[in-house]
Amino acid sequence: MYAVILVLILLALMAVAYQLGRRRSQSMAGRAGGIRKLHSLPGYYGFYAAIWCGLPALLVLLVWLAFQSIIVTKMVVADLPLATRSLSEAELGLVINDIRNLAEGNIVSRDVSPEMQAAADHYTNLNRIGSAALVVVAISMALLGIALGWRFISPAMRARNQVEAVVKALLVLSSTIAIFTTIGILLSVLFESIRFFRMIPLSEFLFGLQWSPQMAIRVDQVGSSGVFGALPLFLGTVLISLIAMLVAVPIGLMSAIYLSEYAGRRLRAVAKPLLEILAGIPTVVYGFFAALTVAPVIRDSGSLIGLDVSSESALAAGVVMGIMIIPFISSLSDDVINAVPQALRDASFGVGATHSETIRQVIIPAALPGIVGGVLLAVSRAIGETMIVVMAAGLSANLTVNPLESVTTVTVQIVTLLVGDQEFDSPKTLAAFALGLMLFGVTLILNIVALQVVRKYREQYE
């Protein structure tokens, strides 16, 4: 909370600095012989002073806040008795958690020993000292900045160029966030995955036929073997995505063709936005719809014709996922179909082809790369879709291609492994990151291939 107040104080100081800088430039210009003697507009001198005041202080604030808790924890651990320090990483983590809870006045999981109370006091103290030091450092840096800015301002100083250089640096910095995000994703899944593959060999993970991530807590526990063969998950993901594609591609493509080639203007104006509503509905709503409405319908109609359908069948999740993807396919196909030049249609009509022959033999082949690219993007979406399968597909990893049975997917397992208690030394939790790495890798490849297909085979009709 104090950080927010500190930021507000700094912003106020920056406003003061702006006014001071502006006034100073004007008064200096007055003495030097009028406002024309200034290199830049007075406002730029104000911004110059404000930047000197705010930028270093805000940077220090950001770095400090990001690392304070890490450093304080390290210092507290360093002062713990040797016996505690030599505990394993996981147990040490528990101790640190308890110290933190004790310091914040929460419930602690064990009896409070004098050492722990001392450590908690130490922790509180360090945090308090840290926060106080931050306030002092940040505000004095801001004041120092104002003084420096004040001193540097002179009529000949190129304030605009300097301010613009800072602004440009900020713009460049913002644009690199996309790269840092990608690096962050890669590192975060890669590190934990490497730890996972140290415990479980890669070949077992990729080709093992059995998935049962519950680790035995007691030695004699039944049914908790901790086997990490991910093939059933991959197969389940492929099965559900395939069902989704079988629903979405024909419906999406045919409605795109109908709406762009046959439909009148009024039908198009009504039907297109209505279909696109499907794209804006949150996936959790689809999940609820699948579990509450679609799955029972499929199960009941299955039992009518004597089929035994699981209540968490792959079919229900796949069909609903297909419905979700329809607008994705139809709007992408719509774009590429509209991009096919009218001349091709006219030529085809001119030699006597019917409308459907034109579409099938001229327009679709011309638009095919775009359509294939769109379908690939849709596949990558289906693979990564989470909420529908979490709510409507099963948890048990069956190695089956029967759509009426319950299967599980990669995303479902990531969610089940990571929701609730997490221990970062057990393969159970780390497996989620290995699955995440697979998911990220596969979708990345699909996306790149899709973009390449579109780019490479795009025919130039200009």
Add this chain to the structure above:
Amino acid sequence: MNSHSDKRVRTIDRVNASLAERYARERRFRTAGLAAVSLGLLFVSFLFISIVGNGYTAFHQTKIALEVFFDPQQLDPDGRHDYDALTRADYGGLVKASMRNSFPAVKTRQEKRALYAMVSSGAAFELQHMVLADPSLIGTTQAVWLTADDDIDMLVKGHIDRSVPESERRVDDRTLAWVERLEQEGALKRRFNTAFFTNGDSREPELAGIAGAVMGSCYVLLVTLLLAFPIAVATAVYLEEFAPRNRWTDLIEVNINNLAAVPSIVFGLLGLAVFINFFGLPRSAALVGGLVLTLMTLPTIIIASRAALKSVPPSIREAALGVGASQQQTIFHHVLPLALPGMLTGTIIGMAQALGETAPLLMIGMVAFIVDIPGGALDPATVLPVQIFLWADSPERAFVERTSGAIMVLLFFLVTMNALAVVLRKRFERRW
């Protein structure tokens, strides 16, 4: 004409012979297209009918009318209207006493317990609120409408079939008889469900509300907006107006396009590993949710903002540069204001995406059962879609209705945001 024509089959005849089949194929193709469109529209309407059909009753709640005697002996024995004493008094006892008065025939313990179960456990708090707001009620007898239990609510709304045998029904015959008596007396009414909009989450369906989740969503969206909008605009301005065409900017663009297609759950893994495990930010906090959703929505807003900047004609830039403005003055004084409506439209669409997002928030612990309404970005919070997910998992019949009701609220917000984006685009769209 040539002389062989009568011996050979002429092309035109073959064409004519195939015409019927070709026209039939044309009709079939066209019908298939129409069928696809209708099927899509059917899905839309099926989805909405199912949600609204299940959910509209969530906005009503059954109430039971009781004559409650605010017994001074029980509430305020020393008659001083002391706030603490009034807070701690046994209001549950008042409810039970008035239930006994309404049904004097009930004698055995077991029957009494069934009788008390007809009123929600939250009814005592309703009486407490009344007394704390107006202590002069003590000693009087008031007709009060108290919240009924969720089973009674479901029965009144017709979600529990009264004609099936007792063993298959959640409400037994005895309670059913009481309910029917109350209905005849007019002491059982459906009122507008204010608790649904003002309460936090609860294990009791009749007390569960969406206020906590809505506040959580507000904080998350606020963090997302404050971070995503400036960063996205800055990125778009740099890439569109300043960046040289080289490998570095190509890399940035490829990254942005790829991030737009990365599954959302992967962002959740990033949030867990970086923000929570590395930087030690609190789990379940709206701040972390906002950070994760910022990274997720950035590509959407950047792409929209770049399109908006592209649509500003070069003549504006040239005019500004021509009268001596610097490149940055040109952009910040002239180009950016003209591109702002388009950027805002993209931002609203990105925010709507963020509002509906669930999966990454599950990873960072925003899925906890939280009763309190969060008061800041660092408090444990949950968001509307996660609340829907949690309720969808609950076994009680009454939660099906609440879930659908919460979905209707969520869809209402989304529709409003998208409509706002459309209006903004229509209003400020300029053809140059």
